[in-house]
Amino acid sequence: MGISAKEEEVFGSSYSAAIYISRILRLPAPKNKVFVLGETGVEQELQSENVPYIGGTDPAYRREVENSDYTSIADESALDPDVGIVLTGLDFHPSYLKYSLAMAYLRRGAKFLATNIDSTLPNAGSLFPGAGATTAPLILASGQEPLALGKPSQAMMDAIEGKFQFDRSKACMIGDRLNTDIQFGIEGKLGGTLCVLTGVSKKEEFLAEGVAVVPGAYVDQLGDLLG
Incomplete structure (x- = not known):
């Protein structure tokens, strides 16, 4: 459309979440690992800030839940002891296993963050479930509300202002x-x-x-x- 733009001028909600985790939360290692409910875009932004993570697009989490999973999640043997954050975003491959693990981490005290909580996603001239639809089951199951790092969160505005120094x-x-x-x-x-x-x-x-x-x-x- 003739609009001049550079990659470093784009500030998405996944990047906002990565900035918040690495520069504001700054959880002490090794309890700074993130369990991701989301796609590769979230992972790439975490990588750019050197934030460790599990879940996301890992095929190990894109499967049917098995009977042994219930026991291992309940006794925490399936949990990574270093996970201190659960981060949700738009996930095209949600699973009961992912939600069960995320809920277990939250019950164990992990911080609950969301890239954004948009209920819908406009695409192809229609509306589809947005990132908020990925997050909603976890809110209902855990009884917790996430800190959303996308619009309208002013944590995102502060992060943008800090980077670009605009008026x-x-x-x-x-x-x-x-x-x-x-x-x-x-x-x-x-x-x-x-x-x-x-x-x-x-x-x-x-x-x-x-x-x-x-x-x-x-x-x-x-x-x-x-x-």
Whole structure:
């Protein structure tokens, strides 16, 4: 689309989680290992920050649960003693085994983090389950809520500001979802927010009376910005 951008200018929620784990949580080794419910993108960001992890795309966790798994998880012999964090993201291969292990780590005191908790994922002109749908079963089973490191978490905003040193008053948040993108910009006290109507949120949602999250402006599609 003619937009000049470099890789180091892209700041995703998986990267935000990796930054939070390595530079803010800074759990002492060896109790700093992460159990991942997610795909290779999460793993790559953890690797970039030298954060150890298990789970994720490892084929050993993409299988049916067996009777012996119940016993080994219950007596903790199947658990890695160094796992101190459970991190959830969008996982295309969730399994009962992964959820059982994640729940066991949380019950043992691991910190519960999520890259983001978006309920849906726009794709191919429709909506599919998002990263929040991966996290939801674990919330229900464990009775715990994760710290989400994606929008609208201001921990993500602080991390971005720390990296890029930008002027918030001169920044505009552009997004297609009110409760993540636009709320992120409003709570972060950015100079403006712009809702694009080609995604999740529709105009009727923020034009109604009493709506808590209202963008400063909106356009039907991103191309409208080209005039």
